[in-house]
Structure formats: C-alpha cells, structure tokens
Amino acid sequence: MSRSDRQEMELFLHRVRQQLAILDPVEQREILEELSTHLEEVRSDQSAESADTGDNLEGEESGLRQRMGDPVIVGQRIREEHLARRLSVRQALWTAWPMAAAGLVVFFLPGTVVGLRASLWQGRPDPGFLLVLGMLLTFSFWQARRSGQLWTAVLAGISGMLSLLAIHDTLAVTSDWPLGRLGLLPGYIVAAASVIGLGWRWGSFRVTLAVLSGMGTYGLYAWGGGSLWYATLLLCLVPLLAIVATCLAPRRYYAGVSWPALLVTWATAFFYPLIYYPALTDEATRWWLETYPLTFSRLMQMSSLLIGVAGLVILLAAQGLAWGRDYRQTQVGTR
Amino acid sequence: MLEPQRGTAELLVLGMLRLRPMYGYEIIRELAERSEGYFELQEGLLYPTLHKLEREGLASAEWREVGGRRRRYYAPTTAGDAALKVAGEEWSRFARRFFDILNPEGESSHVQV
Numbered sequence: 144m145s146r147s148d149r150q151e152m153e154l155f156l157h158r159v160r161q162q163l164a165i166l167d168p169v170e171q172r173e174i175l176e177e178l179s180t181h182l183e184e185v186r187s188d189q190s191a192e193s194a195d196t197g198d199n200l201e202g203e204e205s206g207l208r209q210r211m212g213d214p215v216i217v218g219q220r221i222r223e224e225h226l227a228r229r230l231s232v233r234q235a236l237w238t239a240w241p242m243a244a245a246g247l248v249v250f251f252l253p254g255t256v257v258g259l260r261a262s263l264w265q266g267r268p269d270p271g272f273l274l275v276l277g278m279l280l281t282f283s284f285w286q287a288r289r290s291g292q293l294w295t296a297v298l299a300g301i302s303g304m305l306s307l308l309a310i311h312d313t314l315a316v317t318s319d320w321p322l323g324r325l326g327l328l329p330g331y332i333v334a335a336a337s338v339i340g341l342g343w344r345w346g347s348f349r350v351t352l353a354v355l356s357g358m359g360t361y362g363l364y365a366w367g368g369g370s371l372w373y374a375t376l377l378l379c380l381v382p383l384l385a386i387v388a389t390c391l392a393p394r395r396y397y398a399g400v401s402w403p404a405l406l407v408t409w410a411t412a413f414f415y416p417l418i419y420y421p422a423l424t425d426e427a428t429r430w431w432l433e434t435y436p437l438t439f440s441r442l443m444q445m446s447s448l449l450i451g452v453a454g455l456v457i458l459l460a461a462q463g464l465a466w467g468r469d470y471r472q473t474q475v476g477t478r
Numbered sequence: 479m480l481e482p483q484r485g486t487a488e489l490l491v492l493g494m495l496r497l498r499p500m501y502g503y504e505i506i507r508e509l510a511e512r513s514e515g516y517f518e519l520q521e522g523l524l525y526p527t528l529h530k531l532e533r534e535g536l537a538s539a540e541w542r543e544v545g546g547r548r549r550r551y552y553a554p555t556t557a558g559d560a561a562l563k564v565a566g567e568e569w570s571r572f573a574r575r576f577f578d579i580l581n582p583e584g585e586s587s588h589v590q591v
Contacts, residue, residue: 174525177502177550181521184503210521217522224526224533 148190152182155214162218163225174221185210487527488536489569490517492554492562495537499553502528528552536561 156175163171189210211217494505494512505528506519531537536558539550554562 173550176548177525178521180501180547180549181503183547212520212522217525220522220526221529224529 148186152179152186155182155211158214159218159221162215162222170225174225178217182211487519487523488531489562489565490519491524491527491531491552492536492558495552495554496559496562499551501549501551505552531558 156179159178160171160175163174490509491505494500494508497508500508502521502524506521506524509517509519528537528539532539532552535555537552538555539552541548542551543549
C-alpha cells in the first residue's frame with residue numbers, strides 16, 4: 144500500500160474514531176481494527192482495478208471515500224447501534240435492585256455473616272460495610288451501564304462482598320479457631336467460585352480478579368500471622384500476579400476497565416476488613432488489638448478508611464464524567 | 479443498483495452468513511456477486527447491521543487470523559437461522575400476494591424464496 148493510501152486510511156479511521164469516543168475503549172479498538180482490515184482490502188481491490196483499467200485513483204477525492212461513504216456518517220451509525228445496547232439509568236436501577244436485595248438476604252444466612260448480624264443486633268451502624276457496599280454497587284452499576292452486561296457487574300459486586308465477608312467471618316471466629324476456619328471455608332469457596340465463574344462468563348474478569356486478589360491478599364496475610372514483612376511481600380506480589388493474569392486473559396473476557404479503578408477496587412478489597420473489623424464485636428476488637436501493635440492498627444484503620452473514601456469519590460467522579468461526556472455527545476449527535 | 483433498506487439488510491446479511499461464516503468485506507463482495515450487482519451494501523449500513531445481529535443474538539462473531547490479518551468472522555446462531563426461515567416465508571407470502579394484485583387477470587408469478 145502506498146504512503147498516500149495509508150494516510151487516507153488513517154484519516155478515514157480518525158474521523159470514524161471521533162464518532163466512537165463515547166464507546167467503551169475495548170469496543171472502539173475492535174470496531175476500528177475491523178474497519179482497518181476492511182479498508183485495506185477495499186483499497187487493495189481498487190488498486191488492482193485501476194491497474195487493470197489504467198485509471199489513476201491518486202489525487203481523486205478519495206476513491207476510498209467514494210467507496211466507503213462519509214466516515215462521519217459511518218461512525219455515527221456504528222455508534223448509534225452500540226449505544227442502543229446500553230442500559231438506561233432507569234433500566235440499570237430497575238434490574239439491579241433485585242440482585243442487591245438477594246445479595247443482602249444471602250448475607251444473613253447462618254454462618255456467613257456473624258459479624259454483620261452481631262453488629263446489627265447491637266444496634267451499631269457499620270460505616271465500613273456501607274462504604275464498601277456502596278463502592279462495589281456503584282462500580283457494578285457503572286460497569287453494567289457502560290457494557291450492557293448488567294448481571295456480570297452486579298453479581299460480581301455482590302459475590303465480591305460475600306467473599307470478603309466470608310473471609311472476614313473466618314477471622315472473627317476466634318473462640319474455636321481451627322473449626323471456625325473450616326466451618327466457613329465452604330462459603331468462601333462458593334463465593335470465590337461464583338466470582339470467578341461470573342466474571343469469566345460475562346466479561347468482568349478484571350474486576351473479579353481485582354476483588355479476588357485483594358481479598359486473597361488479606362486472607363493470606365491474616366493466615367500468615369500478620370507479620371509486616373509477609374504483608375509487604377504480598378502487597379507487592381499479589382497485585383503484580385493479578386495484573387499479569389489480566390494481561391494474559393483473552394480480550395473478550397474483560398470489559399474496558401481502567402487500571403486506576405482496578406487498583407482502587409483491589410485496595411478496597413484488601414483494606415476493607417481492616418476498617419470493618421474493629422467495629423465488629425468487643426471480643427474481635429480485643430483480639431485485633433492484642434495481635435497487632437496499637438499504632439499499626441490505628442494506621443491501618445485510617446489508611447483503609449482514606450482509601451475507601453478516595454475510591455468511592457474516584458468512582459463517582461468517573462461515573463459523573465462519563466455521564467457528562469455521554470450527554471455532550473448526545474447533544475452533538477442531535478445537531 | 480438498489481441499496482438495501484434497513485430491515486432487509488439484516489435478512490440479506492443473514493442469508494449470506496448462512497452459506498458460510500464470513501467477514502464484513504467478504505459479505506459485501508459475495509452479495510454483489512450473487513445478486514449480479516443488484517444489491518450494493520454500503521459499509522455504513524453493513525457494520526451497524528452486523529453489530530445489531532450480534533446484539534440480538536442472531537449472529538455470533540469471532541476473530542480469526544488469516545494470512546497475517548485479523549478478521550472478524552460472523553456466523554448465524556440457531557436463533558438467526560430460525561429468524562431467517564420465518565422471514566423468508568413471510569417474504570414469499572408477501573411477494574406472492576403482491577404479484578397477485580399486480581396481475582389481477584390471474585397470471586400470477588410465484589416467487590420462490
């Protein structure tokens with residue numbers, strides 16, 4: 144292909160890309176790759192035809208444009224079709240609440256959420272739980288709306304919460320430590336398997352990996368007795384492994400989730416139990432303070448609270464920006 | 479040259495995909511060849527149509543590497559085959575009735591779809 148052909152193609156794709164800016168980055172890449180291959184073949188055929196007929200297409204106002212039409216129109220039509228698959232806010236809320244309600248019901252199953260029930264019976268609000276639940280549901284809702292994969296996002300979020308709480312309750316049963324761990328292990332396995340299965344099937348693989356690696360890190364850390372060196376090693380190693388795994392995963396298994404959002408999700412999944420735990424029961428609080436130095440405990444509490452709040456702010460801001468961009472694009476499209 | 483309208487475009491594309499899995503440019507070429515140039519499908523209509531078929535579960539797509547190029551091949555699903563069959567029968571009925579009206583003397587043209 145000649146240089147001018149290549150430039151013409153890139154210009155065409157650039158104009159199409161401008162119309163697709165509102166779409167998910169993964170969707171955009173796939174659409175543009177498909178179009179790029181198409182354009183190469185069109186140009187290749189045109190060159191072959193012109194060689195046969197002796198016509199010279201160079202310098203004409205784009206044999207490519209004559210063949211393909213206006214790239215803005217092409218991009219707009221593709222964009223309209225992809226936007227049609229998005230859920231509206233109303234649709235996302237309407238279908239999300241039953242799953243959220245189901246998740247909360249499961250939370251109260253015997254043996255899975257000892258700490259939450261204890262907290263509620265004692266009448267103390269649990270800001271840590273509400274914070275993270277809010278984060279995960281916001282994130283799930285955002286993902287659902289962008290990709291149309293509602294069940295993926297919501298169930299991944301709920302399942303992530305179940306996994307966190309199952310691990311958390313494992314640690315909360317301090318009176319009979321070995322049996323406590325074993326008793327809650329099935330719940331943990333089921334929750335983890337559901338997160339993996341749902342994420343794999345419906346494309347939020349990165350999200351579920353972030354949640355799993357965060358809670359897995361915490362679980363290993365607590366299991367290992369809580370030494371600082373061990374924790375440091377896990378903090379470096381596990382997210383690295385998670386990132387490598389997501390890079391290796393086939394693209395169709397994840398939605399276009401940004402790395403900052405993933406890191407925040409991971410950090411929240413890791414630090415969440417550290418802010419939730421002291422609010423659990425007096426017995427658990429005593430155990431925590433007896434096991435870890437007071438300064439370290441307070442530091443972890445504050446940092447995890449800050450990370451949780453920061454994560455929620457980032458997610459809400461990102462969603463606000465996405466909605467604002469959607470709105471602006473819609474206005475442009477209607478002129 | 480007739481540019482297929484939306485709606486008929488979906489049926490034409492599904493009809494092509496029924497022959498074998500195809501990628502976008504192949505569909506355009508094959509359609510033009512088989513219709514002897516009668517149907518000329520524009521890219522601006524083809525790709526939204528393909529994506530719509532995928533979204534509605536009437537077609538599936540997968541990337542394949544052929545000759546160093548990655549192409550997205552589309553194929554009809556079971557639901558797509560069923561939808562095409564129903565639509566084909568409907569078109570056949572429509573065409574039959576249409577020509578019955580145009581030829582009231584009874585010289586009916588039965589169109590096989």
